[in-house]
Amino acid sequence: LDITSKLDPTDYVGFTFFVGCMAMMAASAFFFLSLNQFDKKWRTSVLVSGLITFIAAVHYFYMRDYWAANMESPTFFRYVDWILTVPLMCVEFYLILKVAGAKTSLMWKMIGLSVIMLVTGYFGEAVFTDQAALWGAISGVAYFVIVYEIWLGSAKKLAVAAGGDVLKAHKILCWFVLVGWAIYPLGYMMGTDGWYNSMIPAGNIDVAYNIADAINKIGFGLVIYSLAVKKQDVNA
Amino acid sequence: LDITSKLDPTDYVGFTFFVGCMAMMAASAFFFLSLNQFDKKWRTSVLVSGLITFIAAVHYFYMRDYWAANMESPTFFRYVDWILTVPLMCVEFYLILKVAGAKTSLMWKMIGLSVIMLVTGYFGEAVFTDQAALWGAISGVAYFVIVYEIWLGSAKKLAVAAGGDVLKAHKILCWFVLVGWAIYPLGYMMGTDGWYNSMIPAGNIDVAYNIADAINKIGFGLVIYSLAVKKQDVNA
Ligand SMILES: CC1=C(/C=C/C(C)=C/C=C/C(C)=C/C=O)C(C)(C)CCC1
Numbered sequence: 001l002d003i004t005s006k007l008d009p010t011d012y013v014g015f016t017f018f019v020g021c022m023a024m025m026a027a028s029a030f031f032f033l034s035l036n037q038f039d040k041k042w043r044t045s046v047l048v049s050g051l052i053t054f055i056a057a058v059h060y061f062y063m064r065d066y067w068a069a070n071m072e073s074p075t076f077f078r079y080v081d082w083i084l085t086v087p088l089m090c091v092e093f094y095l096i097l098k099v100a101g102a103k104t105s106l107m108w109k110m111i112g113l114s115v116i117m118l119v120t121g122y123f124g125e126a127v128f129t130d131q132a133a134l135w136g137a138i139s140g141v142a143y144f145v146i147v148y149e150i151w152l153g154s155a156k157k158l159a160v161a162a163g164g165d166v167l168k169a170h171k172i173l174c175w176f177v178l179v180g181w182a183i184y185p186l187g188y189m190m191g192t193d194g195w196y197n198s199m200i201p202a203g204n205i206d207v208a209y210n211i212a213d214a215i216n217k218i219g220f221g222l223v224i225y226s227l228a229v230k231k232q233d234v235n236a
Numbered sequence: 237l238d239i240t241s242k243l244d245p246t247d248y249v250g251f252t253f254f255v256g257c258m259a260m261m262a263a264s265a266f267f268f269l270s271l272n273q274f275d276k277k278w279r280t281s282v283l284v285s286g287l288i289t290f291i292a293a294v295h296y297f298y299m300r301d302y303w304a305a306n307m308e309s310p311t312f313f314r315y316v317d318w319i320l321t322v323p324l325m326c327v328e329f330y331l332i333l334k335v336a337g338a339k340t341s342l343m344w345k346m347i348g349l350s351v352i353m354l355v356t357g358y359f360g361e362a363v364f365t366d367q368a369a370l371w372g373a374i375s376g377v378a379y380f381v382i383v384y385e386i387w388l389g390s391a392k393k394l395a396v397a398a399g400g401d402v403l404k405a406h407k408i409l410c411w412f413v414l415v416g417w418a419i420y421p422l423g424y425m426m427g428t429d430g431w432y433n434s435m436i437p438a439g440n441i442d443v444a445y446n447i448a449d450a451i452n453k454i455g456f457g458l459v460i461y462s463l464a465v466k467k468q469d470v471n472a
């Protein structure tokens with residue numbers, strides 16, 4: 001992007017891309033620079049939070065330029081970002097439940113589900129757009145299995161076994177996945193053709209995705225950051 | 237910006253953009269590289285000070301190029317910057333008052349007010365420029381509520397309860413918000429059309445904003461830095 005070219009002051013979508021890009025950069029600086037203060041056990045979790053926002057910062061940089069040049073949804077970059085960051089969030093769940101004995105099989109199961117969710121979503125949004133509703137439904141099933149797994153399945157049992165601050169953090173993260181992540185399918189329904197078009201108000205898919213990303217990537221990371229802060233006080 | 241193209245030596249506005257950009261970069265380096273010396277409790281505050289100047293450095297980089305190319309106020313980038321840095325300053329108030337038991341509700345209230353202040357200001361300055369005076373007035377009300385909150389409201393009570401160095405730092409920050417921040421509405425009145433044009437001398441809005449940013453972002457950060465230095469001596 002030629003940063004000196006004039007921007008339309010009412011391009012609110014572009015505005016959210018710029019704010020999102022800088023917010024992700026700042027969040028990465030925050031997580032990376034705070035690493036030193038944590039115990040080794042929790043440092044990895046905070047580091048992964050920083051990786052998630054760092055990956056997002058780079059793609060927001062691309063996406064805001066793509067948007068400014070084409071005024072078109074940067075679906076390609078969006079999914080490049082998600083295919084890396086969503087599995088990393090599954091890793092986060094695993095990392096905080098490790099104290100309660102979580103196995104890597106739980107992590108791989110969640111990663112597998114998230115990859116199915118994203119690949120089918122990409123097909124619906126970018127490739128087989130005529131069957132957007134069908135692909136979205138398959139994606140949605142994978143999403144619900146993830147929700148089930150962490151709210152009621154084995155991840156939940158491990159969180160209960162860990163108890164205390166870990167259980168509290170797990171609960172907040174569960175709400176992120178149920179409410180924060182639900183913004184994405186809503187954005188998808190606003191931006192694709194399907195039976196749902198009469199029910200969901202038309203809107204800009206990118207504004208929805210950008211707000212959701214800010215909440216989920218930065219908010220999720222901050223929950224893990226506060227858990228690490230609490231654990232550090234306990235051991236100090 | 238092609239840095240080798242000839243610059244007009246009397247382009248004082250451009251000069252302040254260049255100085256501002258480098259000052260923000262240097263301030264970020266200063267805050268980030270000093271982090272190690274502080275206790276955990278105060279490190280976060282200094283880190284946030286560094287984030288504020290870091291975000292500003294990036295946007296000053298854009299703004300000085302935009303100015304050099306178009307000789308026009310880079311309002312878009314200005315507000316992308318503020319929408320991130322002003323809420324972070326509200327976080328700073330919360331962080332230093334946490335020792336006295338500040339609740340996150342105080343932080344969210346201040347963040348909400350600052351967002352209202354900036355969104356309405358943006359509307360007046362960039363979108364609905366015909367009603368600049370009206371939008372500026374709404375923005376000003378939000379600004380006064382912030383001033384009230386920290387000078388006389390619950391933030392003030394917490395600062396008194398904390399006493400000592402925290403109270404002293406809080407008082408200085410209160411002056412920043414009352415005097416330093418007041419430069420912005422003055423700049424706004426110099427740069428927009430309204431009943432106030434006959435009272436306020438015409439001037440360049442960007443010079444006002446650039447000076448105010450240097451004072452508020454770097455000065456504000458240095459106050460927090462000195463508080464952290466004092467606290468570190470106490471515990472050493
Ligand atoms: C259910 C569903 C979807 C879900 C997407 C989700 C849940 C994305 C989450 C992304 C995150 C959390 C990124 C942050 O790092 C799609 C693919 C839009 C397609 C429509 C159905």
Ligand SMILES: CC1=C(/C=C/C(C)=C/C=C/C(C)=C/C=O)C(C)(C)CCC1
Binds near residue numbers: 375
């Ligand atoms: C009251 C008022 C305004 C106030 C702006 C302020 C107070 C901005 C502060 C920015 C800071 C502190 C940035 C530094 O990081 C506007 C929006 C110009 C619009 C006119 C009315």
